[in-house]
Amino acid sequence: MPRTKKQFSFLNRALKVAGGTPTPGSTLDNYLKFKTGVNKRNAGKIPADARKLVTYSAVPFGGPDADKATSADKRYRISLSKFSNDWRGGAGAISKAEIGYDTIDPLNKTDSTYYPAQMKVFVPDGGAAAVATAKVSGITKRSYKSKAGKSYTLPFGAVVTKTTQNEYREQMSILGDKAKVAGATSVTFVPEEWTSPTREAVAGT
Structure with missing residues (x-):
């Protein structure tokens, strides 16, 4: 939907500033792992x-x-x-x-x-x-x-x-x-x- 707020906009900007190579073990590093499919979001059971x-x-x-x-x-x-x-x-x-x-x-x-x-x-x-x-x-x-x-x-x-x-x-x-x-x-x-x-x-x- 066009009115949906883009998720993780702040992290995306910070990752861009870091040149795509964040400090290992940092929040940005874990976020990058999420974007590449390594980390998974916590997801409950959807009714x-x-x-x-x-x-x-x-x-x-x-x-x-x-x-x-x-x-x-x-x-x-x-x-x-x-x-x-x-x-x-x-x-x-x-x-x-x-x-x-x-x-x-x-x-x-x-x-x-x-x-x-x-x-x-x-x-x-x-x-x-x-x-x-x-x-x-x-x-x-x-x-x-x-x-x-x-x-x-x-x-x-x-x-x-x-x-x-x-x-x-x-x-x-x-x-x-x-x-x-x-x-x-x-x-x-x-x-x-x-x-x-x-x-x-x-x-x-």
Whole structure:
């Protein structure tokens, strides 16, 4: 996706400055070993449901007026993992109405340049009492602490019954509060994005 932040950008720049030959045993050396396939990242078991997709329709922010956005041809198809959707409708207790979902319709739009807003949630195993444990990075071999838990990514759209100018911020606040009540200790948001194919510039005259 075009809005995905490039991983390890700092390490890549540092490796370039080092001329591609870092000090043996250093963080950069271990990162280079990761890039060449020697070191492997720590990877937990991915739930089978995380690979299955569920599709709904949603209304983009800043779109048509609420009364017009209720029609199927003004809504866009979005997808999320069954894993995340099951949490939303279960432990997350976030209804389809609250997050802006509706069932799909043949008239819904499909647009590869539309990336809906997202809420990224981390829920630690054991709830608020969970304790971080020491681990060693499979990539850099540096020690760090983290809590065992599960991560969910939920795209969301505008709730068409609202008319405020700051609807996106309002949605962030409502959904964030709901996630925290459900046990989330980390909630981050990615704004909606529209992209378009690169077009050839017209020569000036």
